[in-house]
Amino acid sequence: MNTKITAGIDIGSITAKAVVMEGDKILGARVQFTGYTAKKAGRDVFDGMLGEIGMPPDRVECIVSTGYGRNSIDFADKAVTEITCHGAGAWFVNPEVRFVVDVGGQDSKVIRLDDSGKVVDFAMNDKCAAGTGRFLEVMARALEVDLDDFGELSLAGIPAKISSICTVFAESEVISLIARGETRENIIAGIHESAASRISAMARRVGLVLPVMMTGGVAKNKGMLAALEKKLDAPIQVSEYAQVNGALGAAILAARM
Amino acid sequence: MSDMNKKTVDPGKDNRKIKSVSRMKEIMTHYYIDAKTARESGKKVAWITSGGPVEPLIAMDVIPVYPENHGAMVGASKMGVDLCQKAEEMGYSSDLCSYARADIACAATQGGPIGGLPEPDFLVCCNNICGTVLKWYEVAARYYKVPLFILDTPFIHREMRKEAQQYVMSQIEEYIAFLEAQCGRKMDYDRMTDVGRLAVEGLRLWQAVLDTAAHKPSPITAFDLFFHLGLIVTLRGTQVTVDYYQGLLDEMNERIANNIAMVPGEKYRLLWDNLPVWYKTRWLSDKFASHKACLVADTYTSAWSGVLPLIDEDRFLETMSLSYSQVYINISHDMMIDKLSEMIRKYDADGLVMHSNRSCKPYSLGQYDLQKMVMEQLGIPTLIIEADMVDERHFAESQIETRIDAFMETLKS
Numbered sequence: 001m002n003t004k005i006t007a008g009i010d011i012g013s014i015t016a017k018a019v020v021m022e023g024d025k026i027l028g029a030r031v032q033f034t035g036y037t038a039k040k041a042g043r044d045v046f047d048g049m050l051g052e053i054g055m056p057p058d059r060v061e062c063i064v065s066t067g068y069g070r071n072s073i074d075f076a077d078k079a080v081t082e083i084t085c086h087g088a089g090a091w092f093v094n095p096e097v098r099f100v101v102d103v104g105g106q107d108s109k110v111i112r113l114d115d116s117g118k119v120v121d122f123a124m125n126d127k128c129a130a131g132t133g134r135f136l137e138v139m140a141r142a143l144e145v146d147l148d149d150f151g152e153l154s155l156a157g158i159p160a161k162i163s164s165i166c167t168v169f170a171e172s173e174v175i176s177l178i179a180r181g182e183t184r185e186n187i188i189a190g191i192h193e194s195a196a197s198r199i200s201a202m203a204r205r206v207g208l209v210l211p212v213m214m215t216g217g218v219a220k221n222k223g224m225l226a227a228l229e230k231k232l233d234a235p236i237q238v239s240e241y242a243q244v245n246g247a248l249g250a251a252i253l254a255a256r257m
Numbered sequence: 258m259s260d261m262n263k264k265t266v267d268p269g270k271d272n273r274k275i276k277s278v279s280r281m282k283e284i285m286t287h288y289y290i291d292a293k294t295a296r297e298s299g300k301k302v303a304w305i306t307s308g309g310p311v312e313p314l315i316a317m318d319v320i321p322v323y324p325e326n327h328g329a330m331v332g333a334s335k336m337g338v339d340l341c342q343k344a345e346e347m348g349y350s351s352d353l354c355s356y357a358r359a360d361i362a363c364a365a366t367q368g369g370p371i372g373g374l375p376e377p378d379f380l381v382c383c384n385n386i387c388g389t390v391l392k393w394y395e396v397a398a399r400y401y402k403v404p405l406f407i408l409d410t411p412f413i414h415r416e417m418r419k420e421a422q423q424y425v426m427s428q429i430e431e432y433i434a435f436l437e438a439q440c441g442r443k444m445d446y447d448r449m450t451d452v453g454r455l456a457v458e459g460l461r462l463w464q465a466v467l468d469t470a471a472h473k474p475s476p477i478t479a480f481d482l483f484f485h486l487g488l489i490v491t492l493r494g495t496q497v498t499v500d501y502y503q504g505l506l507d508e509m510n511e512r513i514a515n516n517i518a519m520v521p522g523e524k525y526r527l528l529w530d531n532l533p534v535w536y537k538t539r540w541l542s543d544k545f546a547s548h549k550a551c552l553v554a555d556t557y558t559s560a561w562s563g564v565l566p567l568i569d570e571d572r573f574l575e576t577m578s579l580s581y582s583q584v585y586i587n588i589s590h591d592m593m594i595d596k597l598s599e600m601i602r603k604y605d606a607d608g609l610v611m612h613s614n615r616s617c618k619p620y621s622l623g624q625y626d627l628q629k630m631v632m633e634q635l636g637i638p639t640l641i642i643e644a645d646m647v648d649e650r651h652f653a654e655s656q657i658e659t660r661i662d663a664f665m666e667t668l669k670s
């Protein structure tokens with residue numbers, strides 16, 4: 001049995017995540033805000049996680065970093081992109097999975113896997129926040145709704161039409177919908193539908209194959225999940241490690257090194 | 258952390274430097290000085306599109322000037338954003354091709370890397386590359402108050418019909434009559450035959466240079482070819498160009514003999530599609546090299562010599578209608594995929610990198626379909642990078658870095 005102790009650190013634009021594993025067993029996971037410097041966030045989330053499980057840093061044999069800040073983690077043994085890590089993470093949770101939809105703070109991506117878990121193709125959102133967590137965040141703020149309730153509320157509405165792709169323009173569209181007396185639930189449902197169509201367009205470009213798993217912080221949002229299932233016309237599994245999936249994949253890749 | 262940031266001693270670096278580079282710079286400098294002092298030397302200057310028939314100009318002793326080549330210089334010298342913004346202030350849309358924007362701004366402000374292009378005596382526009390050039394050249398014709406000749410080449414779906422050939426051929430006759438009127442003298446057809454021969458010879462040598470990349474490891478990368486392309490575009494049909502490419506070819510063959518690889522430890526061979534990202538060629542080249550990936554060929558630098566099989570050098574003018582109509586971006590996807598598969602085989606490529614170029618719509622339109630066709634029919638992985646050849650505002654470095662790294666990870670796994 002593999003008892004190698006490894007760690008994965010995922011520095012995203014909004015949150016930093018760390019996972020530590022012993023062989024196939026997850027020993028700990030931690031999420032915190034990235035803040036101003038990626039480098040410091042990496043150190044903090046790693047130390048914090050080890051502190052939680054009471055493990056001295058020198059017991060960790062191999063560290064892989066990922067996420068947009070992957071190259072600033074100088075104590076990592078290797079930097080690997082979030083595409084490969086998310087693929088590996090989802091594959092670990094369920095080797096049946098052939099398609100991963102990851103929706104994070106500032107980017108969303110879709111990844112197609114082959115029978116052996118290898119990434120065949122992928123796509124990421126353009127230089128634009130539409131279809132990402134940030135889009136939902138901006139909209140929640142415009143509607144004065146707590147982000148945690150956002151998804152739930154959307155399930156109660158009939159999607160109002162939001163045609164702008166641009167987050168800033170969509171925000172003013174939302175404001176005019178409010179002014180026209182559209183219900184909050186309908187607007188929120190419309191927002192989720194709009195984000196979901198961006199992501200599903202990417203998924204179709206890469207070629208959707210089933211089963212699909214959703215990862216990333218936004219996977220917790222039930223409204224987003226429902227909207228995506230509708231757009232993709234397919235059931236979507238949510239990884240129980242959705243938010244730390246990238247870090248999990250990184251730790252798994254570290255074990256293979 | 259990334260391989261790129263590691264400072265390593267690289268003893269082979271000097272060996273890999275292409276010696277012809279300095280000769281190329283010399284020729285280009287002379288060429289631009291000649292063009293800028295044409296008035297004093299009593300020569301005429303014609304602006305011409307990159308896919309336009311330059312040979313009759315050379316035969317008539319007219320100096321051809323290429324706004325697109327100038328646009329590439331703007332991009333490479335990282336002056337694109339300022340100039341594009343300037344054009345936008347003048348009222349041009351930010352969706353307009355950045356070559357056109359940069360060039361129009363240079364003309365209006367005498368700005369850019371060489372203080373603006375020499376003023377044209379007349380303009381020659383061939384729409385075998387895009388429709389943008391029509392409007393762009395109309396603007397230039399109004400601005401400089403000079404005559405404009407338009408050569409209209411029909412889009413080629415599968416084959417070029419007789420009627421289409423005749424249609425283009427009759428325009429070539431008009432083109433020569435136009436040149437005769439502009440220059441006030443008759444075309445010397447013997448000279449034209451010589452120029453045609455030199456053009457073909459130059460194209461053959463250029464293709465031979467491109468072909469050296471089929472060798473493993475490749476002595477040259479597409480990033481180098483983007484630079485060395487200059488003469489086959491601007492001075493095709495001259496002895497200088499023939500001599501230059503002969504020298505470059507000899508140098509490449511020598512490198513092959515000495516087993517000099519442009520990318521040390523070359524492991525992956527990739528094709529590039531679309532125009533270069535001029536302001537980021539160094540960055541991209543280092544990025545791919547850090548993965549031991551060599552961009553061995555591209556659809557862009559091979560576009561000029563790609564039509565060689567269509568040219569009969571003894572009937573140069575007659576076959577011009579065929580060759581100028583069937584350049585890479587004036588043909589259907591079916592024909593493009595044929596060319597791509599040929600290149601993939603010839604250069605033994607492991608993957609395809611496509612630059613989805615915000616500026617160049619005819620080149621970028623349908624890339625997603627081409628990508629699908631390549632993956633399905635040829636089974637090789639492809640990557641699409643979104644950028645622009647001159648306007649740096651469309652280049653998101655960290656996102657592109659992640660895409661390239663991820664693509665290379667899938668190739669390696």
Ligand code: SF4
Pocket residue numbers: 325354355356357386387388389390532616617618619620
């Ligand atoms: S649109 Fe494309 S082909 Fe036309 S001038 Fe611009 S870069 Fe050249």
